Amino acid sequence: MKKRALISVSDKSGVVEFARALEEIGYEILSTGGTKNVLHENGINVIGVDDITGFPEILEGRVKTLHPSIHGGLLAKHDNEAHKAQLEEQNITPIDLVCVNLYPFQQTIAKPNVTVEEAIENIDIGGPTMLRAAAKNHQYVTVVVDALDYDGVLTQLKEAGEVSIENRRKLAAKVFRHTAAYDAHIAEYVTEVSGEEEPERMTFTYELKQTLRYGENPHQKAAFYRQPLGSEFSISMARQLHGKELSYNNINDANAALQIVKEFSEPAAVAVKHMNPCGVGVGETIEAAFQKAYEADSTSIFGGIVALNRVVDKETANMLHEIFLEIIIAPAFTEEALEILTSKKNIRLLTIPFESAKKTEKKLTSVEGGLLVQEDDVFTLDNADVRVATKREPTEEEWAAMKLGWKVVKHVKSNAIVLTNKEMTIGVGAGQMNRVGAAKIALEQAGEKAVGSAMASDAFFPMDDTVEAAAKAGVTAIIQPGGSIRDEDSIKKADEYGITMVLTGVRHFKH
Numbered sequence: 001m002k003k004r005a006l007i008s009v010s011d012k013s014g015v016v017e018f019a020r021a022l023e024e025i026g027y028e029i030l031s032t033g034g035t036k037n038v039l040h041e042n043g044i045n046v047i048g049v050d051d052i053t054g055f056p057e058i059l060e061g062r063v064k065t066l067h068p069s070i071h072g073g074l075l076a077k078h079d080n081e082a083h084k085a086q087l088e089e090q091n092i093t094p095i096d097l098v099c100v101n102l103y104p105f106q107q108t109i110a111k112p113n114v115t116v117e118e119a120i121e122n123i124d125i126g127g128p129t130m131l132r133a134a135a136k137n138h139q140y141v142t143v144v145v146d147a148l149d150y151d152g153v154l155t156q157l158k159e160a161g162e163v164s165i166e167n168r169r170k171l172a173a174k175v176f177r178h179t180a181a182y183d184a185h186i187a188e189y190v191t192e193v194s195g196e197e198e199p200e201r202m203t204f205t206y207e208l209k210q211t212l213r214y215g216e217n218p219h220q221k222a223a224f225y226r227q228p229l230g231s232e233f234s235i236s237m238a239r240q241l242h243g244k245e246l247s248y249n250n251i252n253d254a255n256a257a258l259q260i261v262k263e264f265s266e267p268a269a270v271a272v273k274h275m276n277p278c279g280v281g282v283g284e285t286i287e288a289a290f291q292k293a294y295e296a297d298s299t300s301i302f303g304g305i306v307a308l309n310r311v312v313d314k315e316t317a318n319m320l321h322e323i324f325l326e327i328i329i330a331p332a333f334t335e336e337a338l339e340i341l342t343s344k345k346n347i348r349l350l351t352i353p354f355e356s357a358k359k360t361e362k363k364l365t366s367v368e369g370g371l372l373v374q375e376d377d378v379f380t381l382d383n384a385d386v387r388v389a390t391k392r393e394p395t396e397e398e399w400a401a402m403k404l405g406w407k408v409v410k411h412v413k414s415n416a417i418v419l420t421n422k423e424m425t426i427g428v429g430a431g432q433m434n435r436v437g438a439a440k441i442a443l444e445q446a447g448e449k450a451v452g453s454a455m456a457s458d459a460f461f462p463m464d465d466t467v468e469a470a471a472k473a474g475v476t477a478i479i480q481p482g483g484s485i486r487d488e489d490s491i492k493k494a495d496e497y498g499i500t501m502v503l504t505g506v507r508h509f510k511h
């Protein structure tokens with residue numbers, strides 16, 4: 001008896017060649033309407049599924065292959081006598097190979113202004129049912145969901161007469177991953193349009209972007225997966241123009257740099273080391289902004305990652321070239337800048353579409369045995385209920401410095417203290433277990449530059465010791481959330497020293 005292949009594909013690329021080769025090997029081909037037409041037009045003998053089921057495709061294609069004549073053929077154990085007898089009784093022929101790809105749900109919902117009706121119509125029902133049936137029965141059936149597997153399957157069929165059980169199992173596993181991811185997209189989309197905000201189950205799905213040489217340390221295996229419908233403004237979407245492959249730590253740091261530079265509309269440059277900003281600068285031009293980011297901490301920037309929100313020109317490239325950097329990310333590089341920067345073999349140059357909508361995504365943090373999910377911290381001073389708590393109001397310059405510090409401190413590991421002037425960070429105290437400790441680090445780094453600077457604190461002061469330390473170093477303005485039962489002590493201390501203190505009412509912890 002001839003072997004049977006059932007082919008039903010939405011994306012018809014490569015299917016004619018695949019079906020023709022199967023036919024040449026001796027397979028009988030069954031197909032659904034559109035696929036059948038394409039194969040037929042290309043001179044391949046095809047039996048319509050409706051000829052097998054004795055039932056036409058109905059409901060605009062919603063029901064084509066959902067029939068016992070098809071699913072009996074897919075699910076029967078080929079060497080089981082009872083199954084064989086039942087197939088014979090029902091006049092059903094077993095199916096040996098299934099090639100199916102699904103309605104393009106993901107592409108459909110990615111389209112701007114897609115309607116719910118259009119999205120729903122692109123939920124494939126018959127396809128996943130066939131794929132899952134064939135994958136369940138991979139002991140007997142070869143199942144192909146990915147056109148990239150057409151050649152490998154054909155080679156095995158030609159050389160060995162069959163696809164080995166090991167490969168059939170691999171193909172089946174791929175199918176289950178595929179249908180699970182397909183359903184995850186559907187679940188996420190329908191959950192969103194239904195307005196459900198706290199689903200009892202999370203169904204995120206990710207695609208392999210690249211395997212990595214190693215993880216955080218060389219003895220840890222690692223890979224980078226990307227969110228298929230995630231933000232464009234993402235390290236996972238970056239285009240690498242030059243340099244070595246990104247490492248695990250590079251990806252993490254580059255992500256951190258992008259999240260910070262995203263805060264700025266004016267020309268800004270951000271240097272990151274180990275996920276914390278070591279220098280942030282703003283200016284009239286990107287060259288000036290980078291100059292400030294460099295001056296902010298010319299020691300830590302060594303081996304760092306720099307993100308800039310304007311095209312890197314020749315002047316800026318010349319400055320960047322002077323320093324050992326791991327990565328430079330920008331919207332683009334001029335030809336001259338590229339020429340300068342690519343003279344170093346290893347430096348990674350990346351571009352990212354800065355003009356793309358900066359979509360906010362849920363932030364996921366894995367813990368052993370679980371996943372923490374929260375909204376992104378998109379709160380800015382524009383929406384904050386800001387009030388001046390001290391007798392003295394900030395000067396214009398102090399406001400500018402505090403606003404810069406507030407944008408940066410949100411991205412520094414808590415407890416975080418950032419010192420700024422109106423153009424740059426001058427001290428960063430990150431990840432300390434007590435607030436005054438973070439302040440001391442920032443103040444020490446700033447040294448003389450602390451005089452006349454502004455201090456930003458990611459959370460309230462539990463007591464007045466940080467204000468005292470700031471005052472003694474010459475800080476003149478402080479921005480902090482407020483909300484401590486001892487706020488009054490800090491405000492009093494600030495008044496004592498003539499410091500102006502702004503309360504934002506909003507905390508920016510980052511752990």
Ligand SMILES: NC(=O)c1ncn([C@@H]2O[C@H](COP(=O)(O)O)[C@@H](O)[C@H]2O)c1NC=O
Pocket residue numbers: 008009010011031032033034035036061062063064065066100101102103123124125126127128
């Ligand atoms: N409803 C069904 O019985 C059914 N059977 C197969 N399909 C899908 O129809 C598509 C192929 O259709 P056509 O060959 O008519 O172009 C494939 O993506 C396949 O997954 C179906 N469509 C959707 O559910």
